[in-house]
Amino acid sequence: MSLSSGFNLFSFSGKMKILHLSWFAFFITFVVWFNFAPLLQAVKSSLGLTTEEIKTLLILNVALTIPARVLIGMLTDRYGPRLTYSVLLAVCSIPCFMFAFAESYVQAAIARFALGFIGAGFVIGIRLVSEWFPHNELGTAEGIYGGWGNFGSAAAAFTLPTLAVAFGGEDGWRYAMAITGVLSLLFSMVFYANVTDTPKGATYFKPKNTAMEVTSTGDFFLLLIMKVPMYAALALLAWKLSPNGVNMISSQTCGLIYAGLVAFYCFDILQVWKVNKHIFSEPVPEIHRYNFKQVAVLNVLYFATFGSELAVVSMLPLFFSETFELTPVVAGMVASAYAFMNLMSRPGGGWLSDKFGRKSTLLILTAGLAFGYFLMSRVDSQWPVWLAVIAAMGCSFFVQSGEGAVFAAVPLIKRRMTGQIAGMTGAYGNVGAVCYLTVLSLVDYSTFFMIIAATAVLGFVILFFMEEPSGKMAEVNDDGSVTLIDVA
Incomplete structure (x- = not known):
C-alpha cells in the first residue's frame, strides 16, 4: 500500500498495519508502566510496606522516564523503530517479572525504578508513524497512536484487579503483574516480525x-537552556526522596545525586559543543x-x-x-x-x-x-x-x-x-x-x-x-x- 492510499482505520495492511501494531505496542508499555497503581493495596499488604514506602515506589516509577525518553529518542533515530521498540518491550519485561515476584522492599524499589524506562516507548512510535504517513494524515495517525496507546493505563486499572481476584489468594497480584510482563515479551517478537522502519523503497x-x-548559534544556546529543566526535575525527584521528602535516601546521597546531575549536564554541554561547534565558524x-x-x-x-x-x-x-x-x-x-x-x-x-x-x-x-x-x-x-x-x-x-x-x-x-x-x-x-x-x-x-x-x-x-x-x-x-x- 502506498503512502497516498486512503486512511482506512479498519484496514490491517500497509501503513494501517504499522499504525495498529504501533499503538498496541505503546498500549502494552503503558499497561506495564502503570500496573502498580491498581494493585497498590495488595502489594502494600503482601510485602508489609508502609505508606511512605508506597509513595516512594510511585516516585521511583517515573524517575527514570525523563532521561530514558531522551536516550530512547537517540537510539530510535540511530537503530530504527523496529529494533528499538522490540528490544525495549523484551528487556523491560525483566524488571516487570522482578517486581511481580519481589520479596522485599529493596527488590521492589529497584524493579520499579528500572520500569520507568518502559515509559519511553511512546517516543519510538512517533518516529515510526511519521515514516509511513504523509503530512496531511500525520496528525490523525499520531493522535490515534498516542491516544489509543495511552489508554493502556486505564486498561490496567480496570483489568488487573479482576485478574488478581481471578487468580485468588495473596499472590493474585503477582500473577496479574506477571501476565503484563509475558504480554510485553511476546509482543516484542510479534512487533519485530511484522514491522519495517519505512515503506518499501523509502530511505530511513x-x-x-x-x-x-x-x-544556528542562537539555537545552540537555546538548546542548552532547554536542557536545564530536565536536570532540574531529576534534582527535584532526588529532593523528594531525601529526608525533606519521603526519607528514602540520606542527605549525603542526595548531595551526591545533585553533584552527579551537574557533572552530567557539563558532559552534555561538551557533547553538544563537539557536534555543533562548526556553526560558530561557518553558516x-x-x-x-x-x-x-x-x-x-x-x-x-x-x-x-x-x-x-x-x-x-x-x-x-x-x-x-x-x-x-x-x-x-x-x-x-x-x-x-x-x-x-x-x-x-x-x-x-x-x-x-x-x-x-x-x-x-x-x-x-x-x-x-x-x-x-x-x-x-x-x-x-x-x-x-x-x-x-x-x-x-x-x-x-x-x-x-x-x-x-x-x-x-x-x-x-x-x-x-x-x-x-x-x-x-x-x-x-x-x-x-x-x-x-x-x-x-x-x-x-x-x-x-x-x-x-x-x-x-x-x-x-x-x-x-x-x-x-x-x-x-x-x-x-x-x-x-x-x-x-x-x-x-
Missing part, C-alpha cells in the same frame, strides 16, 4: 551524531537549516498538556472524594472519565491539525486548556457532581487534543532527528508532571488548577513565536543527493 534517514544538532546552508525554536515551543506546550494530565489523573479521585464526600470506588469511577477522553480527544487534536493547520489548532486548544483548568479551580462542594464531571471532561478534551496537536507538529521539524525531538518533547511532559505534583503537595486544589491554567496561558503566548510548518524539509542520502519531504 539517520542523524550523523548522538547529540542533537542545531543550525549552515539554508536548505539544511531548521528552527530549534519550534522544538522549544512544543516542549513548553507538552509540559502543560501531558504534564498536567499525568498530575491530574493521579489526584482527581482524591479530589472528587474529598470535595463531594464520595466513596473511593465511586470517586475513582467518576475521575476515570478524564482518562477515557484519550480515546477520541488525542486523535481529534491530530485530525484538527491536519485540517486547519498546526499553529492555529494549538492556539485554540491551548486557550481552551487554560479556561478548562480555570473552571476546575472554581469547582467546590456547592457544585452538582454531574456538572463537575462535565467540567473535568471538557478540560480533558483540550488537554489531550493539545497533546495530539503537539505531536502532529513534532515530526515535521527535521525527519532524521524526529526521535531526538520527540524524546525531548516527551521528557518535558514528565518534567511537567513532576513540577505539578510538587506544587500539589504545597498548595490546595484550587491553587493547583490555577497554576496549571497560568502555565497554559504562558504556552499560549509562546505559541505566537512558533512558525507554521510549510514547504519541504531536506534530507541528504548516503550518495550525497538530497531528498525533499513535504511538510505542508
